[in-house]
Amino acid sequence: MAIAKADFIEGVAKGMAVLESFDTERQRLNATLAAERAGLTRAAARRHLLTLTHLGYLETDGSYFWMAPKVLRFSGSYLASSRLPRALQPTLNRLAAQTHESFSAVVLDGEEVVIIARGGGYGAHTHALAYGLHLGARLPVHATSTGCVLLATMSAAGLNAWLKGRVLPRLTSHTLTQAKALRQRISQVRADDYCIATEEHELGVQALAVPLRNMQGHTVAALNVVLPGAPRPASQLQHDLLPLLFEAAREVRPML
Template sequence: MTLAAADTIAGLAKGLAVLESFDTERQRLNATQAAERAGLTRAAARRHLLTLAHLGYLETDGSHFWLSARVLRLAGAYLASSRLPRVIQPALNRLASQTQDVYSAAVLDGDEVVIVARSAGLAPVNPLLAYGRHLGARLPAHATSTGRVLLAALPREQLAAWLRGRELRRITAHTVTAPRAFRALLAQVAEQDYCVATDEHELGVHAVAVPLRTRDGRTVAALNVVLAPGRLSDAQLAADILPRLRAAAGEIRQLL
């Protein structure tokens, strides 16, 4: 969405940038660190940090700041009011009860994907689940099965804009980072209408994703399953994994 300068509240944008500076890598920030991450002066970052703490969105020890539980009001409001997670959730639960694997759905947000629904409490505890399985987890789009499905579904102009000047971060030795190779990979994903990502975001993690489309054909999310090593073979992919995902995506499509 393009917004005229006269309609923009710069202070709000800066405050949100400071709030978004906190993530799993940087859970506690001081004013200098927040300024660097949000692209502000230290003085401006400090004012925003203090204001957010006053409003209850941050906690502080006087030097460092960290997110408070109040931030969950924002995420909770999305999950409670957005139709997409509510429509997808029953299908994820049903899939997990059938296979004991972990299923999730993600949407594209800039250079990341965000988990908006996941099968909760049905699959056994698995050490692989450090791979961002919780609601709201953000994962790099270029190195994940869901991200590649969503990028491959973008119109040509939007994909070109997303790729333009972007450096694809190497996360493991298997991450595809060369621009030409990545474009070819997305073309393959678009043609086959699914994506398999192995060891690219986290070693030992194998994920398969398919697009979730509305009845008019728009891709609005991606559905994926995470499998343990040894669970993914060409035969299993063709005979069981893909048919199960595509059947669920077809059911969900009728509701979107």
Template sequence: MTLAAADTIAGLVKGLAVLESFDTERQRLNATLAAQRTGLSRAAARRHLLTLAHLGYLETDGHDYWLAPKVLRLAGRYLASARLPRTVQPVLDRLAARVRESFSVAVLDDEAVVVVARSVPAAAQEEGGDVLGGSLGEPASLRPRARLLAYGLHLGARLPAHATSTGRVLLAALPAAQLRAWLAARCAATGRLPRLTPYTVTEPAALKRVLREVRQQDYCLCSEEHELGVHAVAVPLRDLQGRTVAALNAVLSQQRLQAGAVQRELLPLLQEAALALRPLL
């Protein structure tokens, strides 16, 4: 969306930029660091930090600032009111209960995908028998008890789009011009995409080839490119107009990957769920 300068509230833009400058790399900021991260002057950054602390969105010890729980009001209200998370959550819960893997739905936001819904199998299900009609060809006793989850994966988590299954599904759906612009912005500084593991695809041309394959097969399997030991398969979630609005994925272990769980059970289940969700998106 393009907004005219006359319709823009500059102070709100700057205040949100200060809030977004906090991340896992920098959980605490002072005025100098906030200024560096936002491009504001130190004096302006200090005023925004003080205001946000006064409003309860930041906490401070008088020198450093950090996010306060009140920030979660914004995320909580999105999850409570947005249609997509409410629509997909029951489906994720059923999938997690059925095959005892972790499932997520993510959307594209700039350089990252954002997890807007997820479901993890209950610990009690790991101990009990098969649920919802039994296992899909594999006794519960033979399934690994420890289910792998990507580090830090939670509602609202931001994961690098180029190195994740959901991200590649969403990038593959972009129009060609938009994808070129996305790659140009991500590679402007170094000419490459960030390397996260020894297996991460970092060359733009190589990623384009991967995305072509994703478009052709209409799903993506991504192995250890975001985090070692983590494998995930994703499919697009489309609305009735054929637009890709999100991506649905399952995370699985190396053992399950080698046992053929993707093609045998996970991919068919994901595709079935995507088809069932289509009229609702």
């Protein structure tokens, strides 16, 4: 959303940039690292770090800073007030109980997808993936089944804009890192209306995703099932799990 320059509060933007500097790669930052990550001077980063610590959003040992539990207020408020996670949760729970697999609902946020609802934790297949599948987990768009499903909903111009100048990091030997290959992949996903991603984000992890559309036909999220262990043949996924995902997508459509 574009706003007038007079309405833009630069201090808020810088403070949020400092908060967003913390991630799974860097859980603890000093002023120098925060400045590099947020695109600020060291002095400005230090002031923001100290202010956020004073407000209770960060903790510090005097040199390094890390996120405090108070930051969860943001995600908690979203999950409590947003209709989408609440509408999807019963369906995710039912699918997990029915199959003993792990299911997630995911939305697009720039170059990442974000898990907004989960159902799982049942049966022998469950284990903690290296990157985690907790609520709020952020995963790279190009290397995930849900990301490809959400990219497939973009117009040609929208996809071009998303890809322009973007580096597609290699996470495993199966990750697509060339724009041309990803375009071909997206074209196939658009035709199939689902995506299978096998060990593209993490070795030993396979996923199958479908779009979640509202009654107006707009895709608002993606639904996937995550399958740890040895990859399963596509034909098995299409037979055993794809119909369940499509049926779930039809079931929740009136609530989106």
